[in-house]
Each structure stands twice: as structure tokens, then as C-alpha cells.
Amino acid sequence: MFEPAELRPVAEWMVSESADPMIRMLVCAAALLLIAAGPPPARQAAPPAPPLKAGAIPPGDAPGARDAGALPRYAGAILLESKASAFDELVLPNAKLERREDKVDANNNALFLPPEPPTVEGRLTRMSYLLPEGRSVLEVVRGYQQAVKEAGGSVLFECNRDECGGSAVSAARSGGSKTGIVHMLYPYDMISGPWTECVLQEDRAGQRYTLLDLPKGAGKAAVLAWTVGDVSAGSNCKSWVGRTVALVVTVETAAREQRMETVAASAVGQGLDRDGRVALYAIQFDTAKAEVKPESQPQLAELVSFLRGAPATKVLVVGHTDNQAGVDYNLDLSRRRAQAVVAALTGAGIAGARMVPQGVGMAAPLASNDTEEGRAKNRRVELVKLN
Known part of the structure; x- marks a missing residue:
């Protein structure tokens, strides 16, 4: 539908002396037809595309899916x-x-x-x-x-x-x-x-x-x-x-965000008295290795302080893993890690007879292994009170 401003030049031409009478008559007739027809109907929105049937070949990437930055995508995939x-x-x-x-x-x-x-x-x-x-x-x-x-x-x-x-x-x-x-x-x-x-x-x-x-x-x-x-x-x-x-x-290759806090000697004792166990996440190992990493020293120092202050206490030193490898593999890895912690404490002057290394692998998770957050919670060393 034409707006009044759009019709103004046509109207001015029609009343001018230069307008041909026959053409003026045809233009008037066309204008009357437009007015009688009324405004054009509103455009109808296109119907939404039907959802893909299960198993259909998708037309493009899945919503929210993203490529890894380290490797280009194969062209057209x-x-x-x-x-x-x-x-x-x-x-x-x-x-x-x-x-x-x-x-x-x-x-x-x-x-x-x-x-x-x-x-x-x-x-x-x-x-x-x-x-x-x-x-x-x-x-x-x-x-x-x-x-x-x-x-x-x-x-x-x-x-x-x-x-x-x-x-x-x-x-x-x-x-x-x-x-x-x-x-x-x-x-x-x-x-x-x-x-x-x-x-x-x-x-x-x-x-x-x-x-x-x-x-x-x-x-x-x-x-x-x-x-x-x-x-x-x-x-x-x-x-x-x-x-x-x-x-x-x-x-x-990415550095892990450091979120592990050292448990103080007093908190170790409180955990053993209250729960019979305490989880330690600040004792760190490289993936698939059993050597205690240098950044574990603050936590080891707190354990030494606690054990020296409670000379009658005996503990299990228990290694835990997530489920990212086989049962036997994780069991052996957790056992070797527990032994490494006992060796470090023995080297700091704690009597070996007070500590029993034990590996349980993936057998005692604290969270689901379906997420990295859960797996991180399951990878730990625990002290368990023996007496």
C-alpha cells in the first residue's frame, strides 16, 4: 500500500497542464483500484523446519559442539x-x-x-x-x-x-x-x-x-x-x-590449576579423631608415576609435625586412584604411591613401624569418575587411624 507521501508526486503531475488526459484517466482508475483493494496482507512467517528424525544425517554441526584448537578439522566434515x-x-x-x-x-x-x-x-x-x-x-x-x-x-x-x-x-x-x-x-x-x-x-x-x-x-x-x-x-x-x-x-599440554590445600597438623589430628580418616590432596604425583613431587613437601611437613606430636598413633597410608586405567594397574600404582609417602615420612624421622602402606586403586571413590572434578576428588592419599 502506498503512503500519502509516496502518492504526492503522482497527484501533482495529474493536475498539471502537461498531463495527457488519457493517461490521467488511466492513472486515476489504477489509484481507485489500489484504494479498493486495501492494504496488502501481512507476510506469513515461514513454518519451522521439522525436527530431524533419529538417525537422520544432520545438515551441519551439532548445536554447541566445538573443535579443539590444537588440530584442524578435515575439510567438509x-x-x-x-x-x-x-x-x-x-x-x-x-x-x-x-x-x-x-x-x-x-x-x-x-x-x-x-x-x-x-x-x-x-x-x-x-x-x-x-x-x-x-x-x-x-x-x-x-x-x-x-x-x-x-x-x-x-x-x-x-x-x-x-x-x-x-x-x-x-x-x-x-x-x-x-x-x-x-x-x-x-x-x-x-x-x-x-x-x-x-x-x-x-x-x-x-x-x-x-x-x-x-x-x-x-x-x-x-x-x-x-x-x-x-x-x-x-x-x-x-x-x-x-x-x-x-x-x-x-x-x-596445559598446566593444572592448583586447588589443593595443605592440611595443617592440627586438622590432621582432628580428622582422625572425628572420622578415623583424613584425605590429603596436596601430596602430588605425576600421571602414572609414584614419585612424590617436590611441591608435596609442605603437606609432608605437616604430617611429620602431627606424628611427632602424637607418638602413640599408628596409621594406614592409603593410596587412591580414579578409574582411567585397568583395575590391576591402578591397584599397583596406588600401592606404590602409598609406599613412597611412607618412605618420605620415614626419611623425615618417623618410625616405619607406625605406618602401613596400602593401595586400593579405584575401589573407594568419593565421587563419580564420569567427570574430571569427580576423578580429581578420587585421586588422593588418605591417613586412616589404626589405634
Whole structure:
């Protein structure tokens, strides 16, 4: 609908002597038709797009998903899911997986691990991607390797299909089978998104894996790529069959924010009297090591002060871990850490007969191991009163 200001030049022209009578008549008729028609109808908003059906190929990145800054995305890939923690640790596959005799995971899968798996710590990000159609597993892995090498990094390990050890076809959400690299990188209980489930809960084909050393000491990256295998008749993921997907895990070198407070000698005694135990977080160890770090000295000094002031007290020195490696591995690590603390206190003049080192591994968590905050709370040394 024209506004009055817009019609004013037309009206002025119509009353002028230069206006042709016939044209003036046609313009008047058109104006009368516009007035009779009234204002144009308001524009209708476009209907909202229908929600994606479960198992549908997504048109773009999942809402809120973010790439890790340490590694570029493969061109044209869709980011299906990402999970990050500011500081965490992860055991990374660095060699062919071998059967751990008589050991199974929580889902009754025969346990396969590298002979000497390294544990790395830092900013941990897990990402799952859907690659563009026509991209092969080999092409994707080579692309990541090339990007890292061109930036100054290196390839630490690579394997293909059954050469990787364990299961090369079982899904991350599998039970009663064998574990594989996918189980180490993306635990069963972390699968959440509907699109990620189509990637991680279905059988896999053509697996290829590489472990990368990021340039300039920035950390490590693991890339596991495969094609989605056959799905069951009732599966929602039929459109994914044959598509190449990639699981990318980065552990970027990052300093842990120091939040551990030293427990004073008086508070140690109060905790033992009140609860029979006291948790100590200021006794620190490097990941997967049992040597007491130098920054633990203030806490050790408080323990020495307490034990000297209570000469009749005997204690258990108990090491605790999170659940980020196998049961036996954590049990042994916690035992060695407890022994290291006893050795440090003995070296400071406390009689060894008053202290019994004990490791319980992951057996006594104080919080859920599903988050870094929970795992940090579970990694500790405790004093437990014996008398």
C-alpha cells in the first residue's frame, strides 16, 4: 500500500497542464483500484523446519559442539559431538593391543591394551565427525598426519584393521566381545547424542588408527577412522551405512590449576579423631608415576609435625586412584604411591613401624569418575587411624 507521501508526486503531475488526459484517466482508475483493494496482507512467517528424525544425517554441526584448537578439522566434515574438560588424563594406544589374560571390562568384553600404554594429561577433547561422501578412511587419516607433520609434529604410531589388536569391528557400545582402540578413546558410558550413537553404537569396518605428536610440544592427538558397518533391521541408522566417520581425541599440554590445600597438623589430628580418616590432596604425583613431587613437601611437613606430636598413633597410608586405567594397574600404582609417602615420612624421622602402606586403586571413590572434578576428588592419599 502506498503512503500519502509516496502518492504526492503522482497527484501533482495529474493536475498539471502537461498531463495527457488519457493517461490521467488511466492513472486515476489504477489509484481507485489500489484504494479498493486495501492494504496488502501481512507476510506469513515461514513454518519451522521439522525436527530431524533419529538417525537422520544432520545438515551441519551439532548445536554447541566445538573443535579443539590444537588440530584442524578435515575439510567438509560435520562435527557430530564434542566433549571437553580443562584438565584430565587419558591412556592412549601407542602399540598393538594385547589380551590381558582373564581380564574383562565392565561390559564383559575381553580386555585388550597396549603392553606399556602411556598416560597423558592436559586439556582433553573428544570429537566425532561425519566425513563428506566419497572420502575414504585412508584419505582421512593421511590428511590428519600431513597436517600435523607440515606444522612440525610427527606420527608416533599407525595401524590398520586387525593389525591394531583387539576388536577392529565391535562398536564402542558393545558387550561380551573384545575391546579395541575405540573402547580406550571413547568409553561406553560417554555416548549420548543421537547422531553420535549412529557412529559409535553400530559395527565398524575398515578401521585405521594413528597417534600423533602435536607440534611445539602442544600435546598428543589420536585419530580413529572407519566406515559404519551393517545395522540391524530395526535400526534408525541405515542412512549411515558405508559413510566414513572419525573419532578425534586431543590432549593439549596445559598446566593444572592448583586447588589443593595443605592440611595443617592440627586438622590432621582432628580428622582422625572425628572420622578415623583424613584425605590429603596436596601430596602430588605425576600421571602414572609414584614419585612424590617436590611441591608435596609442605603437606609432608605437616604430617611429620602431627606424628611427632602424637607418638602413640599408628596409621594406614592409603593410596587412591580414579578409574582411567585397568583395575590391576591402578591397584599397583596406588600401592606404590602409598609406599613412597611412607618412605618420605620415614626419611623425615618417623618410625616405619607406625605406618602401613596400602593401595586400593579405584575401589573407594568419593565421587563419580564420569567427570574430571569427580576423578580429581578420587585421586588422593588418605591417613586412616589404626589405634
